[in-house]
Amino acid sequence: MKPIVGIPSAFQEPQSKFGGGASVVPQSYLRALEIAGGVPLLMPITDQESTLQALYSRLDGLLLAGGVDIDPVRFGESPHPELGKVDAQRDWVELTLTPWALADGLPVLGICRGIQTLSVAAGGSLWQDIATQVPGALQHTYYPDYPYSRLSHSVQLEPDSRLADFLGDLELEVNSLHHQAVKDAGTGLWVTARSPDGIIEAIEGDGEAWVVGVQWHPEWLLDDDPRMRHLFEAFVIACQAGRDGKKV
Ligand code: MN
Numbered sequence: 195m196k197p198i199v200g201i202p203s204a205f206q207e208p209q210s211k212f213g214g215g216a217s218v219v220p221q222s223y224l225r226a227l228e229i230a231g232g233v234p235l236l237m238p239i240t241d242q243e244s245t246l247q248a249l250y251s252r253l254d255g256l257l258l259a260g261g262v263d264i265d266p267v268r269f270g271e272s273p274h275p276e277l278g279k280v281d282a283q284r285d286w287v288e289l290t291l292t293p294w295a296l297a298d299g300l301p302v303l304g305i306c307r308g309i310q311t312l313s314v315a316a317g318g319s320l321w322q323d324i325a326t327q328v329p330g331a332l333q334h335t336y337y338p339d340y341p342y343s344r345l346s347h348s349v350q351l352e353p354d355s356r357l358a359d360f361l362g363d364l365e366l367e368v369n370s371l372h373h374q375a376v377k378d379a380g381t382g383l384w385v386t387a388r389s390p391d392g393i394i395e396a397i398e399g400d401g402e403a404w405v406v407g408v409q410w411h412p413e414w415l416l417d418d419d420p421r422m423r424h425l426f427e428a429f430v431i432a433c434q435a436g437r438d439g440k441k442v
Contacts, residue, residue: 197254197433199227202237202288204261205281215239222342223259223305226413230426232433237291239283246290255301255433258288258308260411263374269319276323278373289315296382299403301432303425306372309397309407316380324375324393332391337371342414346370349395349410355386356398356406360428361421368395368410375409383407404432 201224203217217239224234234257237249262279266272268289292315295302304312310320321327324334336346345367351358358364376394379385383405387396399405406429412422 195437196231196233197430197437198235198252199232199255199257199430199433200235200237200249200253200291201227201257201259202284202291203239204259205239205283219259222411222413223257226416226426227257227430229416229423230430232426232430237287239287241283241286243290246287250291250294253295253300254437255303255429256291256295257429258292258302258304258311258407260306260308260371262307263322264307264310264314264320266320266322269314271319271322274322274327276326276373296399296403296405299401299436301404301429301436302399302406303429304407305413306409306411309394309409310374310376312405312407313376313378313380313383313397316383318376318378318380318383321375321377321393323373325373328375328391328393330391331393332389334370334375334389334393335373336369342369342371342411343418344369347389349387349389351396352384352386355396356404356428357386357396357408357425360424362424363421366419366421369414370409371411372409376407404429404436 206216206218208215227234265280288311379397383397384400386398395409397407415422
């Protein structure tokens with residue numbers, strides 16, 4: 195049986211005054227997981243912990259997707275003037291599930307907002323707006339008017355990181371569609387990639403569990419860079435191994 199990977203949804207506002215909103219996950223993540231051999235399970239926006247528990251108990255891995263900003267109250271800060279939209283319902287779902295996964299050693303892959311979710315779930319914190327808070331930083335906000343696959347800056351990987359192992363390189367060019375970034379990685383996580391301006395672009399768990407967060411969007415680079423497929427494949431292999439009761 196293929197491993198099942200839960201992906202928490204974003205809340206989409208009602209499209210008319212008669213609507214009630216929707217739970218949505220961008221198709222790009224589903225495609226990337228399926229190509230890698232995983233089965234995506236869309237997890238709804240809900241305020242019911244028992245719903246999350248029932249779904250969580252069936253998961254072999256957790257994928258934290260991109261999206262809007264995390265409410266800074268979640269890491270003990272007040273809103274910066276450049277803070278973007280937040281999604282309190284999604285924050286609650288993801289910040290309920292992620293600590294469970296970290297405590298249980300379930301494989302977790304965080305992408306863009308997802309690396310930030312991972313960090314905040316582990317007690318870390320974020321730059322709420324790179325451009326105004328980090329002097330000398332490169333531009334990281336290549337959206338919405340650029341192709342999502344645009345290679346916008348390099349990242350340097352730590353030689354003994356998992357990422358360096360399954361990407362097979364210590365430096366790569368990545369896309370960049372974010373205005374926030376991880377400031378403090380959080381307990382049990384270490385920084386495994388930075389852009390040339392020092393912005394954190396990847397973090398990983400420092401234990402045996404397969405926990406990886408990347409600030410770029412590998413799901414948009416699958417067709418251009420085979421190394422990005424290796425990232426999803428390594429994640430799915432870890433999910434499968436956990437399902438089979440093995441370690442990777
Ligand atoms: Mn970037």
